[in-house]
Amino acid sequence: MNTILKEFFRSGNDINPYVIPAELQVLIERWAEAIARGQIGFLPRSTGDRLLWYAFAPTARQRRELLDTLDGWIGPTFSDLDIRRGELSPNDPFDQSLARLDVRPIRFEVLPRAKPESSHSRDYVRNSLIVLGRMIENRPPSEFGAPRATVEVLDDLAHAIASQDRRLAMECLDELSVTADMDFTNLAFLRLRTFAGVGDWNALLADEDLMHVVRMRRPLGITRAIQHAVYASYLGDHVGSGNASDLRKAAEMHLGQYVSLATDIPASNGSEAIVEFLLAEISGEPSETLDQLVDQACSIEPKLGTLLAHVKAAVEPVKSESEFTEKGARPDSLLPLQQAAMRFLDGEYVAAAKITLQCPPSLQAARLLLQAARSANDLSIAEQVSGYIETNSLRSAIVRADENLQRDLAWLDDRAKPAEPTDWLAWFDSLSDNSAINHSVSAEARDGWQLLDYSVISRVLNGASDEVLGRLGEWGGQFMAAHRDVILASNGVDLVERVLAGLALSAKRSRGVQAQTLALLDDLTAATVGGSWPDDALIWCGEIATNNAAAISASWCVDLLQLGTSLVGAGTVAKQDFFFAVVNSVRQFKSALSLTDLEALGVVAEELNLELPSDFATVIDEDADPGAEYRHLRGQKVVLYSLTESAITRAAQVLRRLVPDLEVDTTTEHDGSPRLAAQAAGADVFVVVVASAKHAATNFIKDRRGHKPTILINSRGSSAILDALRAA
Template identity: 25%
Template sequence: MIGADIETARTMARDLSTFEFSALEPAAAELCTKLIETVIDPSFPGAIIPNVDATGDLRLILAAPTMTAWRRLSPVLRAFAGPTLTSFDGLLEPLSHGDPVVEIVMHSQPAATGVMRLPTKNRLSALRALLQARDMLGRAPNLQRAAPEPTSWLLARFQDYLNVGRRDAATDILARIKSELRLDSLNLKFLEVQLLATFSDWTGIVGLPGFANLCLARRSPAVTALLLEALYRVHLADPFDAGDASETRPLYEAAVRPFAQPMLSLPAPMTLKEGGWRIYGLESWIAPSRTDIALALVNRQDVLGWISHRLPAAVPAAGLAPEPTPLDSARSALVQVDAVESVDAVAAALAALAKLTSEELARLRGAEPFRSTLQVTDQLAEIDLPTSWTEWLAKTADPSFTTALDIARKGKDEWTIEAGAGDPVAVQALASALDHAQSNALATERTGQALPFLVAWLQRDPDFPRSAMTPIYASLLTLFALGPARGRGTYDSSQILVSALLTAGLDVKAYKALIADIEELAGDGFGVDMVYWVLEITEEFMRASAPDVDARESFLHGVLAHIAPIYARLTSLQRAAMGRLAQELGWTLQSLGISAGIGEPDDFSSRIQGLRIAIYSLTEAASRQAKAAIEEIAPTAIVDCNADHGGTARLRALAENADLFVMTWLSAKHAATDFIREHRANRPLLYAQGRGFSSILRAIEDHLS
């Protein structure tokens, strides 16, 4: 099969079937028609396309989507229909433009092509031999099939895409996890909640089928925080922001409280946001008997707003409460484990159980609901669960720590970041733990796999990026560059660390070290799939101040020079992005060794022609550059840029009428994004992962692909 997907291949096959083989004898024409089926045959590594020229001679065009497919296809065709029957000697041969069949084939952007010429006397024998080759390849096992990826790797990649706002890519991972039955339906729903919350799609969360069941199920604290935030944003945000107590209270009681009450346990989730705290406040207002909530809301006036003046006084229980016995503490800890899916809750339960006598432990094992919960804690009793990233990194060298990635995925939401990020001792301890983990192969492997979770944890810092944390950002970026995860593709989260380091500020030595890490990440000969990543990093450097201008100039020139050898293989949008960057740097493509007009045509320009495309970004220079690049390859496209800070009539018109709407995820206002989503309905809404114009072009290309 050739083409980006099965639908593209089917379109090509339909177009090719319109060409007649009336100049051939009926038997040969029938065999040619069967060979066209290779275009859509997923088991065939390429395609064999018959082509009758103006003189009536028959030749076969050979095409493969990758060089790997060509290496599989070429020797088989040579064995079945080599020089004894045809002209084919197994070598590549470029196709000459001008022939309509060739133009259709080149539309698929094949990585390798060849031509097989058939003499008239051996024509039928050669065609029959090629059909036998097709049948043989269809039955052959695919020895190039990739090994199955562990679920933990897929979840790490899912987090990686969420870190940078690649919604479509994250959705694809979620669909794969679901289709391959990797997780149960409840955990799939929790991942969907995480995805929707990342893009502030609170209406989507509340509208999920089975939302009420999610509020009752055993959840992680992070999911609880997201569900509460969604309830607040959908039902209460408007009247609460207006200070309308007469409307807010009945709305809470009717639309929110039935769902929220099962989730209002303590301690409150570490990641609880403003809306969640306000729901706790409303519950305390309506139910003064919940003195535990009232005590938890002390010193939360900054997020509670006007509701803080209506709360009952937080009065501790009269008298001194009796000190709980070790058995009582263990019971409470086990109840928490049963109610909440939390690493810290399990760690606390294990610590409480360790203080019991053998008789007390036997009493717990003999009674429900503790018997079932103890079966869970028994499995983790020998692990000594970590309660911070420093402890997690210290355990990564232990072969028995097989749940490392699962704990890292939960720890990113449960382990505190604010206090440690401002403490030089804690920062140094974490940096030392990262350095120590790199001295052990197993620890390095596990840390490399957990990098997206570490980056997500760092982004929870309200002051991210902060200069005190630059040693951590730099150590993680070095792991991205040199760690074993690099062999499975560069994580997009590395872009976040590059931006954080440039924003926080670097001295000359650190700046040059950052450039070295990026060059290591990119490699000496990166491929087309990394071009957008490289261009986005380049834009980050151009936006940030440079402590060493010469080093930046050399780095940027080197990046574009590395792209030059593969320029002809870039898509039209990638070529437009590179041209714009070179122009902004004051260079020309010719100065990089690129000839004018080079590059194979693709269908992106034709698919964009005539479309109305809206771009929303507060980085207006990026919007303008993206507009110019799109109009360069598709002059009939209408591109509108917008940077309004809230819902305006113009922004509404764009949301309702644009064929494609691109929103820069890192450079947008929440009020505007919510407004756009509300008026966009089911029309395509694309999220660009960076602030630059190459991110905008990438979002459009990913959608069209």
């Protein structure tokens, strides 16, 4: 007999599971096992002349749904559900231990008690619960929880990265590790890309497989991700201070284990330029190479080039003849293929490929070319290598060689295939022909794609048909993740509206779409809004809410409503229409709403001079206290921080309504401001919405908090803030 049975059939319960009929014993054991697995189950209790049933649910949301179901399934005819609403008795010692569970079970008594009527009612309730239990056990999983294809999970992962929702990103990674057909190495690559995408540099550098990846051949995108982590964790502060000596000392202390990260690919931003130079400098590269890297840094940002020039001047490493002797022959005395191999080992993949392309054809040359092409992940090099192999008839020799070489050839065939998109613009163009879309373009292939600028994105989005926008909404997670900074930097309200249109027209239902919608609305509230764009955005958001409404996403619908109705530039009529669109979408799932959700709906309704439909009021027990879960915050000062005001403003409104004597303040101050410093030092509880905050600001706040609690929220929306404070 499992632990659940031992704990439930104890003192206070007259039922002995050992002496009841065998069929009932099997039924009870099955329900007890379901409860132990985190599923719904029912257990009976007899005390005196009373028969009580306890319904267990794994989450508060499922408990509310189950109570709503029991209302219709058992009803007031045979129970006290309409009176006690399933609450435990605070004066019953048996119930007191159950009340300590994370989710309290629903308790109801079978009525009437007196015989002979009680015999009929007890049989009816037991049989009804058996049927209900079978229906719950056999129902298909929610669309949001059903197994998904790898490409769908990857698209949601990209949406999570684009919206900086770390929690959702980790859930997608967990799902892929269980369901996706990925080997150890690809999962490690994906994990590092995800940490980099959400800016979690500490997690990236702490990953258990990091050094294994550093020592192996890897895509350029992975190399760049690790370089950014190294820069953010070890070098960034010294670059900011402009102290060349401290920067050189930090490089000596931390970069020794990362020397293999050096490449011969030009840096695309300052952090890459800094890391590439310091890796070359501590590796003892010649002065000419360091001068080239200084020039690259100057072309990106002149002051970085000046800083690196100071580092170089302070050390001036010069290779002597003896240094070449220690490593072996001088490069210019080696055969071309040997020179190429040395370039490859030094991480100069493009240079290695170019030298090898001039060598006589051989299996050794093909091996080096394939490895260099894959490591460089450069389309032009891949095409040249493919031509070299075909022209010199090396394919058959490669096919007969080892499996690693065969895999490299398969990669080359896939990379150089002309039918696939070769850049983001070609990928977007492919959306016009649904049959031609390649939804599984690898991350390695995308690493070399140049980002589109604002003008190009604006042109293609505003010129796209509804069909193309719908396909973008269905498969555009990677596009959004790649261009997130471009869209945000542009303050492009028109771009946000078109992406929302794509998500709505796709009719896609997923956690990624939900996270992306909240992020886009959050960004829209921070933009300078004018004209009719916000009204159109609310129309699309109403459709997205209709598409994604479900019991499991009811709280998300409320979050969406709160964000949308905070749009400054939107008209009152548009906000009212949006209110009813969301309320009607969630109406059939109202039992899944928490008391806090209902309170939030009331706040929005009052603000818009509307009334919440009366059927929502029936969800609320007259004796229920929606603020009970926040009473521990009474008399304290809570500060909510985010760079966008919408979610924290709504959360503050709900908190003030739930706990009138709670002082709630909100702030969007940038790091280093005196006001933010004072708020960080003075608050009893400080909440930071990391998904909408700069890393420097988060560290600034932490440094001034001392031992006081700081809550980091990795998702957007008011419900995430309120959930965290509930457990604070």
